[in-house]
Amino acid sequence: xxxxxxxxxxxxxxxxxxxxxxxxxxxxxxxxxxxxxxxxxxxxxxxxxxxxxxxxxxxxxxxxxxxxxxxxxxxxxxxxxxxxxxxxxxxxxxxxxxxxxxxxxxxxxxxxxxxxxxxxxxxxxxxxxxxxxxxxxxxxxxxxxxxxxxxxxxxxxxxxxxxxxxxxxxxxxxxxxxxxxxxxxxxxxxxxxxxxxxxxxxxxxxxxxxxxxxxxxxxxxxxxxxxxxxxxxxxxxxxxxxxxxxxxxxxxxxxxxxxxxxxxxxxxxxxxxxxxxxxxxxxxxxxxxxxxxxxxxxxxxxxxxxxxxxxxxxxxxxxxxxxxxxxxxxxxxxxxxxxxxxxxxxxxxxxxxxxxxxxxxxxxxxxxxxxxxxxxxxxxxxxxxxx
Ligand code: FAD
Ligand code: GLY
Numbered sequence: 001x002x003x004x005x006x007x008x009x010x011x012x013x014x015x016x017x018x019x020x021x022x023x024x025x026x027x028x029x030x031x032x033x034x035x036x037x038x039x040x041x042x043x044x045x046x047x048x049x050x051x052x053x054x055x056x057x058x059x060x061x062x063x064x065x066x067x068x069x070x071x072x073x074x075x076x077x078x079x080x081x082x083x084x085x086x087x088x089x090x091x092x093x094x095x096x097x098x099x100x101x102x103x104x105x106x107x108x109x110x111x112x113x114x115x116x117x118x119x120x121x122x123x124x125x126x127x128x129x130x131x132x133x134x135x136x137x138x139x140x141x142x143x144x145x146x147x148x149x150x151x152x153x154x155x156x157x158x159x160x161x162x163x164x165x166x167x168x169x170x171x172x173x174x175x176x177x178x179x180x181x182x183x184x185x186x187x188x189x190x191x192x193x194x195x196x197x198x199x200x201x202x203x204x205x206x207x208x209x210x211x212x213x214x215x216x217x218x219x220x221x222x223x224x225x226x227x228x229x230x231x232x233x234x235x236x237x238x239x240x241x242x243x244x245x246x247x248x249x250x251x252x253x254x255x256x257x258x259x260x261x262x263x264x265x266x267x268x269x270x271x272x273x274x275x276x277x278x279x280x281x282x283x284x285x286x287x288x289x290x291x292x293x294x295x296x297x298x299x300x301x302x303x304x305x306x307x308x309x310x311x312x313x314x315x316x317x318x319x320x321x322x323x324x325x326x327x328x329x330x331x332x333x334x335x336x337x338x339x340x341x342x343x344x345x346x347x348x349x350x351x352x353x354x355x356x357x358x359x360x361x362x363x364x365x366x367x368x369x370x371x372x373x374x375x376x377x378x379x380x381x382x383x384x385x386x387x
Contacts (some may be wrong), residue, residue: 006210007177009365010201012184013218014040016048016160016350017343019167020358021215024173025365026174033209034176035201037162037183041164044219047243047319049267049275050077050163050213053155055125056100056260058116066376070329071349073373074356076232078156081355088173095161096202101130102150103304109262110148117150127152141254141307154244154302157258157267160289160351187214189337197338202227203269213339213365219321220285222344231383234330234339236345238271238285238320242293243277254307263300266308274311276301277308280321280348317354323347328376331357333364335341335380342364342379 009025011018014036026032034040051057054071058064082095104110113129120127128151135149136142142149186202194341200210216222220238248254251272259266267275279293294316299310324330324345334340343361346353360371370378 006200006212007031007209009033009213009215010035010209010211011215012201013043013216013222014178014180015043015217015219016041016045016164016167016220016354017346017357019164019171020354021217021343021361022176023167023170023174024362026171026176026357028224028362028366030365033177033211034171034178035182035184035209036178036180039180040178041168043165044319044321045160047241047317048351049243049265049277050094050158050160050351051258051265051267052157053100053102053152053258054352055120055127055152056102056155056258057348058120059115059331060119063328063376065326067199068351070356070373070377071352074353075156076153077355077359078158082158083167085163085170089169090167091162091169092152093162093166094269095156095248096158097154097156098257098268099151099153100155100196100260101135101136102152102260103142103146104148105145105261105304106147109130112262113148113150120150122250125152126154128248139255139257139259141305142259143304143306146304151257155258158351159269163249163351163354173263184225186335187216187340188227189224193339195336195338196229198340213359215341215342215343215365217343217351219344222322222342228335232334232340232379233381234324234342234344235382236322236324236330237282239323239347240281240283240286241278241321242281242289242297242318243315243317243319244294244297245315246274246276246308246318247314248272248274248311254311255305259305261300261304261306264297264373266301266305272356275312276308287320289316289318321347322350325382329353329357330379330382331360331377332374332379335378
């Protein structure tokens, strides 16, 4: 076994969450090492569509309200986060205030949209009902059969690949140690009075990296890192999403806003590129794209935006969303292991929640109390659930 000079913080996982935390922690003066088993930025974050859409994606129930609070807070941080990232790196991250149109294609969808409208109005969220003619005035590419639409004008989007490029540059120039092709096998623990505390991590192959604190940000794989007692583990599951990257050979203009419909969404990048997503499938760690998944996405999108059939397919990809049992992220200190912080389980909102997660995790790394915003995100809420 080989040891090395220790760092203040070792971060397991170089996705949008791990990199955002690393950059912000380094700016606060901590020495930081990101340990990435593959290539940083090539996990689920690279596949994401990039919607920053807490209003369009608001969901019923207590978990939905918790997510909405986090999402709206993080959406408010995005403009400043993007500005700082762009200033630090010279890399544009594609932040657009596009707004979202939620579109109904038949009577059932229209009834559901009315229920969604009432729910959003009860929370005083910025959303308006549009008649079909008004929706088609906003987006002439919509099919004449559209029955009803809602508009959430404040929703935004970014290009996650540009964000990842910028975060990698920002981390490197701030002095974060980035170790790729470096899988972490175990968190190392030592007795600390009656409880335990982290001392570092062990890599595949046996090398040790000593660290005073560890952030576990390994996305859908976070539940599989070894070394933790059963009551300190978080059950994270992979939720498969298939997605298409499309391009209009005639340039931009088919759509200006994000269009969401039952079963999917179309996200315009503003330069003639579109993202069409996404399936939501419980299939373990399977990563194979399927004809059925792609067929359904294209069929549903084409039914609402017929011009989709003219777009060229540039890429078909699959990602694994990190989901917890209640689909709310796990962000917080492990109750039974000192020095371990979880930053995972961001499910369908990891791009949206990256700035807020980074801010809250870094304040914990610096010794602050846990922010009340994180009530409902604590790791120990799953201590009775098998990992
Ligand atoms: P990842 O990006 O997967 O990063 C985790 C990293 O950990 C990986 O690089 C992995 O290689 C590494 N790792 C794993 N195990 C180890 C180990 N043992 N040692 C070292 N490294 C390890 N979110 C939004 O906000 N808006 C969207 O529009 C959106 N669209 C989406 C569309 C699709 C189709 C999908 C699949 C997801 C979408 N998401 C969206 C969700 C978002 O992509 C995720 O929530 C987010 O990427 C999670 O980021 P992460 O850093 O936790 O995970
Ligand atoms: N938030 C979009 C997705 O997960 O597909």
